[in-house]
Amino acid sequence: MKISGAKILLECLKKEKVKHIFGYPGGVVLNIFDELYDEKSLELILTRHEQGAIHSADGYARASGKVGVAIVTSGPGATNTVTGIATASMDSIPMVIFSGQVPTMLIGNDAFQEADIVGITRPCTKHNYLVKDVKDLAQTIKEAFHIASTGRPGPVLIDLPRDVSAGMAEFEYPKEVNIRSYNPTYHGNKWMTKKVTQMIAEAERPVIMAGGGVILSEAAKELTQFAKLINAPVTTTLMGLGGFPGSDDLALGMLGMHGTYFANKAVQNADLLIGIGVRFDDRVTGRTADFAPKAKIIQIDIDPTSIRKNVRVDLPVVGDIKHVLKDVIKSIKEQKLKFAKSSPWLTQVNEWKTEHPLSYKKDSDIIQPEFVVEKIYELTKGDAIICTEVGQNQMWSAQFYKYDKPRQWLSSGGLGTMGYGFPAAIGAQFACPDKLVIDIAGDGSIQMNIQELATAVLNKLPVKVAILNNGFLGMVRQWQELFFKERYSHTDLDGGPDFVKVAEAYGAVGLRATKPSEVEAVLKESFKIKDRPVFMDFACDWRAKVFPMVPAGAAIDEMILAEHVSEPKKHKNRK
Amino acid sequence: MRHTISVLVENRFGVLSRVSGLFSGRGYNIESISVGETIDSAISLMTIVTSGDDQIIEQITKQLNKLIDVIKVVDLVDVEHVEREMVLIKAAPKKGDKTEFLKLAEIFRARVIDSGASTFTVEITGDEKKIAAFIELIKPFGIKEFARTGKVGMAREGLKNT
Numbered sequence: 001m002k003i004s005g006a007k008i009l010l011e012c013l014k015k016e017k018v019k020h021i022f023g024y025p026g027g028v029v030l031n032i033f034d035e036l037y038d039e040k041s042l043e044l045i046l047t048r049h050e051q052g053a054i055h056s057a058d059g060y061a062r063a064s065g066k067v068g069v070a071i072v073t074s075g076p077g078a079t080n081t082v083t084g085i086a087t088a089s090m091d092s093i094p095m096v097i098f099s100g101q102v103p104t105m106l107i108g109n110d111a112f113q114e115a116d117i118v119g120i121t122r123p124c125t126k127h128n129y130l131v132k133d134v135k136d137l138a139q140t141i142k143e144a145f146h147i148a149s150t151g152r153p154g155p156v157l158i159d160l161p162r163d164v165s166a167g168m169a170e171f172e173y174p175k176e177v178n179i180r181s182y183n184p185t186y187h188g189n190k191w192m193t194k195k196v197t198q199m200i201a202e203a204e205r206p207v208i209m210a211g212g213g214v215i216l217s218e219a220a221k222e223l224t225q226f227a228k229l230i231n232a233p234v235t236t237t238l239m240g241l242g243g244f245p246g247s248d249d250l251a252l253g254m255l256g257m258h259g260t261y262f263a264n265k266a267v268q269n270a271d272l273l274i275g276i277g278v279r280f281d282d283r284v285t286g287r288t289a290d291f292a293p294k295a296k297i298i299q300i301d302i303d304p305t306s307i308r309k310n311v312r313v314d315l316p317v318v319g320d321i322k323h324v325l326k327d328v329i330k331s332i333k334e335q336k337l338k339f340a341k342s343s344p345w346l347t348q349v350n351e352w353k354t355e356h357p358l359s360y361k362k363d364s365d366i367i368q369p370e371f372v373v374e375k376i377y378e379l380t381k382g383d384a385i386i387c388t389e390v391g392q393n394q395m396w397s398a399q400f401y402k403y404d405k406p407r408q409w410l411s412s413g414g415l416g417t418m419g420y421g422f423p424a425a426i427g428a429q430f431a432c433p434d435k436l437v438i439d440i441a442g443d444g445s446i447q448m449n450i451q452e453l454a455t456a457v458l459n460k461l462p463v464k465v466a467i468l469n470n471g472f473l474g475m476v477r478q479w480q481e482l483f484f485k486e487r488y489s490h491t492d493l494d495g496g497p498d499f500v501k502v503a504e505a506y507g508a509v510g511l512r513a514t515k516p517s518e519v520e521a522v523l524k525e526s527f528k529i530k531d532r533p534v535f536m537d538f539a540c541d542w543r544a545k546v547f548p549m550v551p552a553g554a555a556i557d558e559m560i561l562a563e564h565v566s567e568p569k570k571h572k573n574r575k
Numbered sequence: 576m577r578h579t580i581s582v583l584v585e586n587r588f589g590v591l592s593r594v595s596g597l598f599s600g601r602g603y604n605i606e607s608i609s610v611g612e613t614i615d616s617a618i619s620l621m622t623i624v625t626s627g628d629d630q631i632i633e634q635i636t637k638q639l640n641k642l643i644d645v646i647k648v649v650d651l652v653d654v655e656h657v658e659r660e661m662v663l664i665k666a667a668p669k670k671g672d673k674t675e676f677l678k679l680a681e682i683f684r685a686r687v688i689d690s691g692a693s694t695f696t697v698e699i700t701g702d703e704k705k706i707a708a709f710i711e712l713i714k715p716f717g718i719k720e721f722a723r724t725g726k727v728g729m730a731r732e733g734l735k736n737t
Contacts, residue, residue: 122593123600127643130589147643181585181646305637308630 005134005165006031012141015173022053026073028100028162048451052423054084059424064431068095075113086124090414094153101161126154134167146177151184152303188319197331203272205345206232212239213277220406222325231339235263241409246402256284258395261356268557275299280310290555366541369468373400384436387421389445391475395546397440419448429461443469453506456533463533470542478545503535512537582621583647590644607725622727658728665696665720683709
């Protein structure tokens, strides 16, 4: 029996065990939305902007490990997804995005709401498709889910012309995919694995540097086992937070531009750096010529292009981290290698930890943003899913909340997308309805997808948004203060809305704290609310800065610490 | 250093733009690119001439391999190989120079494939050096039009550079 392309699409999604789709309707996807109208087993969540839909699908994917799915219409609907797709692409998040397209016979005619979205998203998807014949639809969807979720994951876009979703075809979902040109390497080379073991045995000052790959590969357990086995300190990149328990004694926290003093010190003095699922991004390495200068570098990654892209690598291992770590652990055990519980190296690392721990100004008059994050950590006992926007809020959330488990830290690492956190939190709440989901935001970022309040209210999602309101684009202001003679060009966000009233206007709850003593009460109050979102407006010290800070172009142990910097001298019209 | 990279790809629409987009998006240079179907019409062969240091070339080959539609990538510099390019040149030698022009063409085994009242069109096939030498020699005769295919290349049987 022949069924329509739209019906085929929904049947395919069911075969892929999709439950939630984030989307926004429009002219050329009417067929699909009409099919969805009676569909019981698929829930479409109507966002208020296509960018919101993509970030929600992304947050859903990050929190659950499943493939995020979104459906949007052609033209502006499709182009609105680009930022979200690029965000997912940079952070290797598995998603399948369906965009409507004008009918095949109109493609190329500059038709109403036509955009070459396959062309536009080519550089920011793992792969994309234009389906020209309804007969190819099921095969294409099968391939798309396979590509999105295997190897180094990533977003895949499928462009669906209206006549394809309206067209009729026999439906049979392919049982397997076989793409001759796509065969990711999962198992590391045996010789290389042996060599890893040997290098570890020879090392005196090893450091493990774990990234987002650990989380994507579901290898947190293996990583912890490995680190404990060789008794090496572990630093994580921004994307790797939660890949290793942040509260563990071996944890060094984040490294790089806003990494901890001790993580950066450890990396710069290590004689062996084991990079696991990292791509040595410039925010992590600082000046590459002086990155880990004393260390031999091992890099384990599933994506060969990540290896030796930015830094020299002495031993590359291409493979899935989970498999490779299992092999390495096995090899270490077979060789009966023993690692002392204490060593001069660990003593040194601990000295650095006490020398310059993460800290901030204690203040009883003005709310310090770090204090809010610390309180959130304390009150949630480290068990919440934390989403962030981008900027200072993101860095403080990375520093002052300790992530013990994977998939509880959702942040736009590679692209650095302001406006990511709130819709991502919505997606995460759908994926994990019983979890406490908190978006730690800035007053700048939250305004970039604030319309999603409607989505959260309508779906009765108890998402919390903690706005660290400093009236500034704080991170940029920080750079201006430190490197541009306090010339705050266009970073003052005066004229921002009353966030409590905004929340209330949407039917959400708005709370505010203006003094440090009110912070805890506001947070506790928000945690009691279970049937709708809460905006918490924390009036924070505008002068607060993220430290340590590695200036652009410096090596990562050339850090600016809080004590190196005096208070800003000038400030227009403020406090 | 200059490299000739041979890329087997699925013969689908959009593949060329995926490949060329990879180069432009990452700031790599394409000196020439030629594309054609192979014996299997589902597969095309691209021959790309590019240049860069070892790290850049390593990235180019890896990034090409990462594209879903790319089946196989061979950097011909790593293997003994042959390469050829074809150039069409329309030249307008002056009356007294025509004989010399045709002689030169003959020496280089360039074929005259068209002639008009004032021009000859010649076809020359060969490796880079031969073609460059020929062009240099006939420049003084006055080149009116010029078209080159870009290189195609192939590894030789069973020979590998060490």
